[in-house]
Amino acid sequence: MRILLAEDDADFAEALIDALVRQGLAVDWTRTLAATEEAIQQASYRLLLLDRQFPDGDGASIVPRVRAVQGDLPILILTAMHQVAHKVEGLDAGADDYLAKPFDMAELMARVRALSRRPARATPxxxxxxxxxxxxxxxxxxxxxxxxxxxxxxxxxxxxxxxxxxxxxxxxxxxxxxxxxxxxxxxxxxxxxxxxxxxxxxxxxxxxxxxxxxxxxxxxxxxx
CATH class of the missing domain: 1.10.10.10 (Winged helix-like DNA-binding domain superfamily/Winged helix DNA-binding domain)
Incomplete structure (x- = not known):
């Protein structure tokens, strides 16, 4: 299963990619919102792991544009913005789930499995x-x-x-x-x-x- 990780913190991203790969997942990694949108336009993914804070904007802002390209792509926001208002913003923007940093890796993997079990859209x-x-x-x-x-x-x-x-x-x-x-x-x-x-x-x-x-x-x- 191929997933996209959008995360600008290199140390965190590399640790996360290592854990995901050990679970048998193929991971592409982007560090900016612009690169994330470009990747979504060019490849099909089963899951997007999306940070909120990037040098070029708020990750939640691209959720509607991601939906316009891959309408039912599951989106899990991973962020240090952990207040209830932040979670509401992310979910209202169209994300499927929201996990605040720091988190337990076992919980993340459980959420990844749950989201990836959703039936893939019928691709024409x-x-x-x-x-x-x-x-x-x-x-x-x-x-x-x-x-x-x-x-x-x-x-x-x-x-x-x-x-x-x-x-x-x-x-x-x-x-x-x-x-x-x-x-x-x-x-x-x-x-x-x-x-x-x-x-x-x-x-x-x-x-x-x-x-x-x-x-x-x-x-x-x-x-x-």
Whole structure:
């Protein structure tokens, strides 16, 4: 299960990530609200662990915007703001749960398990040209036939399909494919996209390079 941790305290975040990973969870980590919103737009998560206090604002302020992208993503606020009024603010903003620091790790894990047991939303498929992408199973179909792709190429395609017709910035695409902590070779993304382009020649779609910005997935025009 992949979750997103939004926390600007590096020492606390690293300790928490270590505990979560020991529970078999995959964790992406963001340190600002801007990075958190970008991650939410580029990847699908089963849970968001969200601090309240960031250099660029109050974590509760982005809850409605997170809901606009991933409507029923469970959100657990973790914060040192422990007064009842603070909890009311966070829950009224749309968070599902609120846990004040310091907390017992066993209690956090119990809450994580409880929130993650909620049924995942029925994720639709996307069809463009002759391409169909199933976001739930991450299966790819061209003209109704399943197209087997390596995992990294599937993740590239998923991010592009999620925002089809809109530019996905290079950095955001790397985060979607590699997570936020993996080392990325300078030409690795281009290599995956090059191979993916060759695999999609019959799909009726093209991956356009927006030089200096990122990539966009578009249907091939009839005249092309």
């Amino acid at each position: 498929t996307m069809t463009l040209g002759n391409l169909t992408f199933d976001f739930e199973s991450k299966q790819v179909y061209v003209r109704g036939e399943e197209l087997k792709l390596p995992r990294r190429q599937v993740l590239v395609l998923e991010a592009l399909c999620f925002r089809q017709g809109r530019t996905v910035r290079r950095h955001a695409l790397e985060q979607a494919v590699y997570g936020l902590t993996e080392h990325v070779e300078s030409n690795a993304l281009e290599s995956h996209i090059s191979r993916l382009r060759r695999a999609l020649v019959e799909a009726g779609v093209e991956i356009h390079t927006m030089r200096g910005i990122g990539y966009v997935l578009k249907e091939v025009s009839p005249e092309e």
